[in-house]
Amino acid sequence: MQHYSGFGLVKHALSHHENWQRQWRNPTPKKEYDVIIVGGGGHGLATAYYLAKVHGITNVAVIEKGWLGGGNTARNTTIVRSNYLWDESAALYEHSMKLWEGLSQDLNYNVMFSQRGVLNLGHTLQDMRDIQRRVNANRLNGIDGEVLDTKGVQDIVPIMDCSKNARYPVMGASWQPRAGVARHDAVAWGYARGADARGVDILQQTEVTGFKIHDGRVVGVHTNRGDIGAKTVGCVASGNSGVLAKMAGFKLPIESHPLQALVSEPLKPVLDTVVMSNHVHGYISQSDKGDLVIGAGIDGYVGYGQRGSYATVEHTLQAIVEMFPIFSRVRMNRQWGGIVDTCPDACPILSATPVKGLFFNCGWGTGGFKATPGSGHIFAATLAKGKAHPLAAPFSIDRFHTGALVDEHGAAGVAH
Amino acid sequence: MFHIYCPYCEEHREEEEFHPKGQAHIQRPVDPEACSDEAWGDYLFFRDNPRGIHHELWVHAVGCRKFFNITRHTVSYEILETYKMGEKPSITAADLSEKDKQAGVQAASGGWQTVGARPESEALNKEARA
Numbered sequence: 001m002q003h004y005s006g007f008g009l010v011k012h013a014l015s016h017h018e019n020w021q022r023q024w025r026n027p028t029p030k031k032e033y034d035v036i037i038v039g040g041g042g043h044g045l046a047t048a049y050y051l052a053k054v055h056g057i058t059n060v061a062v063i064e065k066g067w068l069g070g071g072n073t074a075r076n077t078t079i080v081r082s083n084y085l086w087d088e089s090a091a092l093y094e095h096s097m098k099l100w101e102g103l104s105q106d107l108n109y110n111v112m113f114s115q116r117g118v119l120n121l122g123h124t125l126q127d128m129r130d131i132q133r134r135v136n137a138n139r140l141n142g143i144d145g146e147v148l149d150t151k152g153v154q155d156i157v158p159i160m161d162c163s164k165n166a167r168y169p170v171m172g173a174s175w176q177p178r179a180g181v182a183r184h185d186a187v188a189w190g191y192a193r194g195a196d197a198r199g200v201d202i203l204q205q206t207e208v209t210g211f212k213i214h215d216g217r218v219v220g221v222h223t224n225r226g227d228i229g230a231k232t233v234g235c236v237a238s239g240n241s242g243v244l245a246k247m248a249g250f251k252l253p254i255e256s257h258p259l260q261a262l263v264s265e266p267l268k269p270v271l272d273t274v275v276m277s278n279h280v281h282g283y284i285s286q287s288d289k290g291d292l293v294i295g296a297g298i299d300g301y302v303g304y305g306q307r308g309s310y311a312t313v314e315h316t317l318q319a320i321v322e323m324f325p326i327f328s329r330v331r332m333n334r335q336w337g338g339i340v341d342t343c344p345d346a347c348p349i350l351s352a353t354p355v356k357g358l359f360f361n362c363g364w365g366t367g368g369f370k371a372t373p374g375s376g377h378i379f380a381a382t383l384a385k386g387k388a389h390p391l392a393a394p395f396s397i398d399r400f401h402t403g404a405l406v407d408e409h410g411a412a413g414v415a416h
Numbered sequence: 417m418f419h420i421y422c423p424y425c426e427e428h429r430e431e432e433e434f435h436p437k438g439q440a441h442i443q444r445p446v447d448p449e450a451c452s453d454e455a456w457g458d459y460l461f462f463r464d465n466p467r468g469i470h471h472e473l474w475v476h477a478v479g480c481r482k483f484f485n486i487t488r489h490t491v492s493y494e495i496l497e498t499y500k501m502g503e504k505p506s507i508t509a510a511d512l513s514e515k516d517k518q519a520g521v522q523a524a525s526g527g528w529q530t531v532g533a534r535p536e537s538e539a540l541n542k543e544a545r546a
Contacts, residue, residue, distance in 0.1 A: 242465040246522060253461035255438070256490075301436040304467045304491045309417050311432050344461045401457035 001197035004108050023189060024196035029203055032229035033061045035383055036221055037236060038208050038244060040064025042073040042184070043361060043368065044236040045191035045202075046376020047383065049107075052198035054377070055384035060200045061230075062192075063223060065207035069188025072238045075306075075338030076369040077261050077283065077295040079274055081118045081179035082143055085134045088394040088406045089347055090141040095391055096374025097143075097178065103373055109190030112183035112288065116273050118176050119153060121323075123168040123279040131174045138176075146175045156273055159326050167322055168280050181274060181285055181293075187372055211248045217356040218248075234359045234383045236375075239304065239339025241362035250354050253400045254341045254363050257298040258308035260316070262335035264327075266290030275323065282319030291333060294320055298340060298366060307337040340366050345405040350379060350392035359383060360397070418493070420474070423500045424482045437473040439463050440485045466522035467491060469512070471505050491521075 002008070002021040012020060035051060037044045040062045051057045064070075080100055082093035104111050122128040128147075135145040146152075149172045154162040162170045196202055203225070210222040211233070220229035235244050239256045267290050276283035282296045296316035299308035313335060321328045343349060343363035348371070350361050361379045364371060374391075381389040388396060399405055418431040445451040445459055464470065470490045475483045487496040487507045496507045512521055 240467070243467045243522065246466070251458075251462045252465070253463065255463050255465050256467075301488070302439075302465060302470055302472065302490050303493060305493050309431055311417060400461040401453050403453070403457070 023193040027201045034059040035232045036230035037062045037234045039237040040068045041071050042188050042372040043375045047379045048195040048200045049191045050377045050380035058199035062202045063206045064204050072338040073188045077293050078181045078184050080370040083138050083176045096371045099373035107190035107194050111186045115180040118179035118274040119173040121173045121277040122171050135174050144178050148173045148175050218358040232357050236361045241341050256339050258303045258337040259298045259340045260308045260337045261295040264292040264330045265333050280319040345407045346409040347406040350395045351397040421498050422476045423484050424480045433478045434474050435477045440471040440473040468521035
C-alpha cells in the first residue's frame with residue numbers, strides 16, 4: 001500500500017499526479033473464503049478491515065452488489081455523536097467515537113473528522129427534563145455533555161432564532177463538544193484501501209442471490225458471478241437486510257423505510273456546528289464545501305426505492321426555516337433517499353441467527369453512520385470468535401423475545 | 417407523492433390525508449396468556465418487510481378516519497389495489513410473473529413467521545451469548 005503523506009503529495013506533483021497507485025484491486029472471486037461479508041458499505045468494509053488488522057483473518061471477501069459505499073454510506077448526513085441515554089447503547093456509540101478520534105491516523109486516510117459539536121435542542125419543559133436526564137446519564141458513562149440554556153445556545157449559533165417569538169421557542173439544548181461530522185465517502189474508501197492492503201478481496205458488482213445452507217449451517221453464498229464458499233458469513237446490508245434474511249429462511253424485526261436528505265447550494269461559512277431538533281424535527285450542518293446538509297424523519301411506509309414523498313421534504317424544510325429564518329431563501333441543490341432498516345427499539349441488531357455461521361449486523365436505522373468504526377470493530381470480533389463481543393451481547397436478536405429491549409426511541413435524541 | 421383511493425370515501429385523495437400504519441393482516445395470538453414468548457415477540461415485533469408486493473394498513477387520518485388496506489409494490493411504490501378492512505387482497509405472490517421471481521421480487525407471506533419459533537434458535541442464542 002502506498003503511504004500517503006505531504007512528501008508524497010509533493011513528489012507526485014512532479015509527475016502531474018498521474019502515477020498514484022489504485023487504492024484497491026479488482027480481484028476475481030476465489031472458490032472459498034474464511035469469512036464473507038455481504039455489503040460493501042462503511043460498516044462492511046470496516047468489519048473486513050478490523051478482521052484483517054485486529055484478528056489476522058485475511059482470507060476475507062466483501063461482496064457488494066453495486067459500488068463501494070454507494071448505499072447509505074453515501075446518503076447520510078454524516079453526523080457523529082455518542083450522547084445516547086442507555087448504558088448499552090452509550091457504550092456502543094462511545095466505543096465508536098473513540099475509534100473516530102484516531103481514525104485518520106489509523107487508516108492513513110483523511111476522513112475529515114471534525115469535532116465541531118452537536119446541539120440537541122429542547123423546546124418544551126419536558127424536552128429540557130429529558131435533556132438533563134440524558135446529559136447526566138452520559139456523564140456517568142464518561143461521555144462529555146453539557147446542558148445549555150437559551151443564551152448558551154444563542155452564543156454558539158448566533159444565526160438561530162432563539163427569540164421568545166419563535167413558534168417553538170428554544171429553551172436550551174444538550175451540547176456534546178466531541179461530536180461532529182466526517183467525510184462519508186472517505187470513510188468507505190479509507191477502510192476499503194486498508195482492508196485491500198491486508199489481503200481482503202473486495203468484489204464489486206457482485207450480488208448475493210442466496211445462501212448455501214447444509215444441516216443448519218451456512219457454507220457459502222450464491223452470487224451472480226457463481227457460488228462462493230465460506231466458513232462464516234456476516235451480513236451488513238442495512239436496508240436490504242430483511243431481503244437477505246428472507247433468502248436464508250427467517251425474518252428480522254425490521255422494517256425498511258426511505259429516509260430523505262438534501263443539500264443546498266454552497267454558501268459562505270455560516271454554521272460551524274451541528275444543530276438537531278426532535279421537537280421541530282430537523283437537523284442541519286454545513287459541509288466543508290459550503291452546502292447546508294439537511295435531514296429529518298423517515299417516510300412512514302415500507303419502501304426500497306431510495307426515494308420518498310415530497311411532503312416529507314416540505315416538512316423538513318419547514319422545520320429548518322422555523323429554526324433558521326435566515327435560510328428561507330436558500331435554494332436546495334440535491335435531494336435523495338436512502339433505505340434505513342429500522343428496529344422497534346431504534347437500536348441495532350448484532351447477532352447470531354438461526355443459521356449457524358451466519359451473523360447479521362443490521363437495524364442501525366437512521367443513525368448508522370456514526371457507528372461505522374465501532375460497528376465494524378465489534379462485528380469483526382463477533383465473526384472472528386463466533387460469539388458476540390461483550391458490547392454486542394445486549395443487541396442480540398433474541399431481545400425481541402425476552403423483552404430486554406434497549407429502548408432508545410425518543411430517549412437518545414433519536415429523532416425518528 | 418401518492419394519490420390514494422380511499423375505499424370508504426370512494427375518492428382519490430393526496431397522501432397528506434393518510435398515515436401508513438405498517439403491515440396488514442397481523443393476527444393476534446388467539447390466547448395471549450397461553451402463547452410462548454417467541455410467538456408473542458413475533459406478533460409484536462417481527463414483520464414481513466418484502467422487497468416487492470406488500471399488504472399494508474393505512475388510515476385516512478384527516479378524511480373519514482377509517483382504516484383500510486393497500487397492496488403496494490415497495491420498489492416501484494405503485495399502489496396495486498386498496499380494499500376495506502376484513503377483505504382479502506386480490507394481488508398476492510401468485511401474481512408474480514416468472515420474470516419477477518427470477519429478478520428476486522418478493523411477496524408478503526402474511527401472518528408471522530419466525531426466528532424464535534424455531535426450536536434450535538434458543539440454543540443458538542445461548543451459545544452466542546456464552
